[in-house]
Amino acid sequence: MSVEWSSSGPELLVTLDRDRPLRAQLEAQLRTAIRTGRLAADERLPSTRTLARDLELSRGLVQECYEQLKAEGYLTSRGGSATRVARLSGERQSPRSPAPARAATAPPLVADFESGVPDLGLAPRADWAWAVREACRTAPDLAFHYGDPRGVADTRAVLAAYLGRVRAVDCDPEQVIFCSGFGQGLSLTLRALVRRGLTRVACEDPGSIGTVTAAATSAGGETVAVPVDDDGIDVEALAASGARVAVVTPAHQWPTGVVLSPERRHQLLAWARDCDGVIVEDDYDAEFRYDRDPVGSMQGLDPDRVVVLGTGSKSLAPALRLGWAVVPARLADDVAAEKRVADRGSSGIDQAALAILIESGRYDRHLRRMRAEYAGRRAALVTALETHAPHVRLTGLAAGFHAVAHLPGHADERQVLDRARSRGVGLRGMSTYRSTRALTPPQLVLGFGNTTTRAVEAGIRTVADLLG
């Protein structure tokens, strides 16, 4: 990454013994730093004025030192520009870290149906930068201090109101805990629940089995996989599993895309009440819904039994690592305590930026824009399959930005993936998300978040060709 330094230049770690010749020490330390790679080629040095001031030396001494090192080939400067570390030949300069091994070159992808990723090219850079700037400009000094590990009170109130408005979440701001994405929200919640003796955690199958298992295991618990059918998680199988915690994706099951049916919702809530259990609701992509009535969060139906975990990874960008947990009041202190241990709280400035985006209407505007984008790609996917592979059924399209393609029964999922890859099309198979890794029935999880309608069309034509 190329970074322009501010005019004062970078800091430099040099320690001098005032009882010994100073120039020789400074030269020797710079030579060593360059040879060992602590100062890398092209790195900018502080100006002679700045370094002289920082080290309490005369500027003339530092100038002489720089001149000497230039003469020796360690430093360069062109036409009055900043002094930089020269590129040394051969063994004189060891790289700071070993050069990364070159990845084997696979052909570039014409189309990549990677799922779970929003359009990174349309991440709301300008809005986010504006909101962070506004947050920095308007925040009181105290906002830059450590704070409540749950997050900033005002910001939690804005989020609680927003979730009430769009997801029918019923909560007090005290129940909101900001965290770095769904992943951390899940870990913190499971830690708190395992401490209370709820050690067996059910996850959907197919589903995010790896993620849930990793979080449960590191919390000292264990997971049990419970099948999902066309109505969502099988609640009878869940009840038989002995788990008292269930991690579910009711609004748009990951990855099958089915919506938890109203009957199952009620069964699931009854299960939680009967076994004194907890439902952990992963509400990961509910902002993006298309041709059905919005499905509210389950949390609103029983705020004392449901933890709802939300994320900015789909609505904004995964790199922001912004998420939230809305926790039953009786668990909120426990989860907040886990958050304190984990990292003392998420960035207050980022939370404030999110609140500013929400309150200014820019968050809704971005979501509207993205919904239209994804709807276009989704339509392209449907049309391309109808045109080129009408025998391939598509399901799970009600929300989000992925769908499931049901391949003909004789198709070999792994072979389709490999052959598509060799023709520049990136595909993911359903087997990856099954507890058994079973390759049948052969299905593709087709993500259309981080792609284009043109790539969707081209990719589906290739898949159709492979299927014959």
Ligand SMILES: Cc1ncc(COP(=O)(O)O)c(C=O)c1O
């Ligand atoms: C099912 C599911 N839930 C949630 C997330 C978001 O996780 P995070 O908020 O930690 O980025 C993902 C990420 O791909 C996911 O697949």
